[in-house]
Amino acid sequence: MSEFPFLPLDPEPCVGIFWSYQNSLFHAESSLVTRGMSTSISVDYKVGHYAAWFLMQKRGILDKLPPSYRSEYDMIPRGRVVYLFRKKKFVIYHGDDFTERECSDIKSIFSLPEEWTIDDVDMHYNPLPEDFEF
Template structure:
């Protein structure tokens, strides 16, 4: 699975290089996008110390729509060159299963809200690894907001 992360708030996310390093705990958004007969995980995330406060939670400052539209504007060729699935260019952000990782300050818990189609053990393991949550308390939950209707 592939995953992306931005360098600044206005930057278009670039793919992460392969690394054995454990990433810092992060919050963010993600999708499962079809690419060549498989589902590729793509995301945009923020390390916890840079996350935004939202009530009792810390969350990612960018939304699904804004990030997706920035990627779509790149076009299929540039997306592929950057390691992103070209299917992004021809679809709305709601077309593929998606989710969000938030941090709840009380009770010090990361929550992965994910479309049920992304709640497969291998996908959750990848999300936990990529968002740096392996050593953190976390749960996986469904939410009507992250449900693909197609």
């Protein structure tokens, strides 16, 4: 059996990262699942939020945000789409303030098939509180 039992699907589903702002999708980056970064347990996107934020800044994408939200990649909600081999599912990881509309947008943009997709809250993807100290 293929490690991707949902293939062939057209369009092919993707893995990637995304950010939300004011309960709508702000920016997403992805690659086809068959071109993602494969580990023993999953297929993930090859670029992390930190590196992508730096590139978004250089390309002027962050200019669409108010200045107070542009300094750090974790100032606004973010998430990740991965494919888990054991579950045979795509998982949309997100913070606890993720809306149905955002979930629907991610499924559409990443071409995620409904029957092969779940979503899961991961507190890691919540923005840091303003009073957080390291």
